[in-house]
Amino acid sequence: MTTIRDVARLAGVSISTVSLALNSPKRVGAETLDRIQQAIKSTGYRIDPVAQTLARGRSSLIGFVSANLGNMFFGDIRREIEHQALDHGYFVLIADSSGRADLERALLERMEAQKIAGIALATNGHGEEYAAFLRDFKTPIVMFDQKVEGAERDFVGSDNPLTTTILTEHLLQLGHRRIAFISGPSGLHTADERLKGFMDTMAAAGVDVDPSLVAEGGYTRTGGHTQAMRLLTRRDRPTAIIGANNMMGLATLQVMQEMGFRCPEDVSLAMVDDVPWSNVITPRITMVVQDAQKLGELAAQRLLARISSPEAAAEPPQDFILTPKFVRGESTRRL
């Protein structure tokens, strides 16, 4: 392994000059710079990122933490962030928090120990205590999808109340009144907002919500499965079900198929977020989709800016809210 000292010796300069030449070439004399570059070529010198990290106190890694990388919504975001990170010379450290706030916290702290340059985080924590933790974290963080009030961090997400507002209005227009809602984990930002979008829209339309039709599916496949089972085995079952995310929506469809309900003839279904092969799923599900790619793009840009530019780092935290899109399928019918 050739080091910066080898290069310095070969070029006949000091190691600090080589370091200078590497980091701010304009500050080195033209001829000297040339000799150094020659030396680098001929020795095949490659800078050691670990030593650099130790000396600088900051690595060229960025972290990506979310629950459920298996959900392609997060997968798409990850892809986009990784792509931009690599373009800027950063590697991506991935960790799946499995939706557990304590694990997430441990992961963030371990990443910080690695002197990670920045973190893109879809948090699972909430509450003032957690907000304080995030606020005081020294490493730049860009939060996406899940916002935490009081964290005072950049945030990139979607208009969550709107997602379910759109779906609810759609179902109301089709004549549905007994609409069930399978919600995400309460306390979680998107879950609360989506639930609120549903409740508010129902209220605005003057339709009473049967509380027993509002179920907590935890954003998971199994949670959705359980709740859909419960909802569909009732005597007075709903005429339509909204899944607050893709996993629970599809789990509901699965339950319908297992139990012999036809969709949308027997029960209508709508959900938030797409999945990769939804266009070969019968029926095509009516959904509201977030632009995951755009979201990842924005998060990555924001994070990289904060990391590399002191001005951007000084800016106050900012929210970027994307507008979700309605995609009508064939899983909802007029009553």
Place this chain on the structure above:
Amino acid sequence: MTTIRDVARLAGVSISTVSLALNSPKRVGAETLDRIQQAIKSTGYRIDPVAQTLARGRSSLIGFVSANLGNMFFGDIRREIEHQALDHGYFVLIADSSGRADLERALLERMEAQKIAGIALATNGHGEEYAAFLRDFKTPIVMFDQKVEGAERDFVGSDNPLTTTILTEHLLQLGHRRIAFISGPSGLHTADERLKGFMDTMAAAGVDVDPSLVAEGGYTRTGGHTQAMRLLTRRDRPTAIIGANNMMGLATLQVMQEMGFRCPEDVSLAMVDDVPWSNVITPRITMVVQDAQKLGELAAQRLLARISSPEAAAEPPQDFILTPKFVRGESTRRL
């Protein structure tokens, strides 16, 4: 930030003793050890992994490189590896090679510069030159899915010829003779083996293969789409199609739906590998599935063993071949 020197000062010992206490506690006197541990508690000292990496020449990161993390086959493997890695104190550095061997090579080299402890690799390179590159790589590598002859590395994968042999025999038994095969990128290990499984089985059954029914779909969704389109618009179209992986299989189903073919009434379909929501896709596709979780588990175990135990590191490379499982769906019918 408190360092090892602070701990040493507080405990009244030298820093090398603290280091000793941290790494091999048995080699330190009981009472001294106690004082050091007290000092660690009271200062809240956390070891700096970066400094450790620099000094040791090896980090606590392991790399995961594959094409297409979007394909949940790789996603499942990633999850498993990440899980085990975290348990053992390692973080996972993820990089998607997008199927490009040159990019993959650059990624591996960058990972090596990070002094990464080991790499789990689903390679996209092939040929003697690439095998030599992999063979001479100094960092431990466990290859999975894609094997490269001559790389002399541990390998964890499936019996690939068997995957398509099973599917082909299934279709033959149902009376199909004009069977089309949408293959992966030629040169790639799994692609070649799966194609071979098909060709050999057809030959063994004494059925001629129409070469124009064998198409190269590059393992991608778009590739599969294109080839399926081509195959299905022919006058003498096949009675059945095999997709050599999930993406191409589903793309074929999509084309059928777009073109108004019914599956399996008009054309039968079978594929290798599952996708997450296949049970809500109509028709349920007949497939041969690999045990991705088991595969990831084995790869992780092997890699971690090689990293942490000198004995394991010295063992000759070994192949672990899993047997894929046939899952009959409703996408194939008797002619």
Place this chain on the structure above:
DNA sequence: ACATCATATCGAACCGGTTCGGTGATTGAT
């Protein structure tokens, strides 16, 4: 011609650990 200032380069300290050779004290064998 002299003070001023910018430019190019260097030396040394530093980042926070690991590791190895060595020292003094203790233990065990003879």
Place this chain on the structure above:
DNA sequence: ATCAATCACCGAACCGGTTCGATATGATGT
């Protein structure tokens, strides 16, 4: 009682960079 081996611990070099204050040189202004 003597010598060797073992044990507990220390000092210093090292991993490979960055950074800042210092120095020398040359250009600029008057």
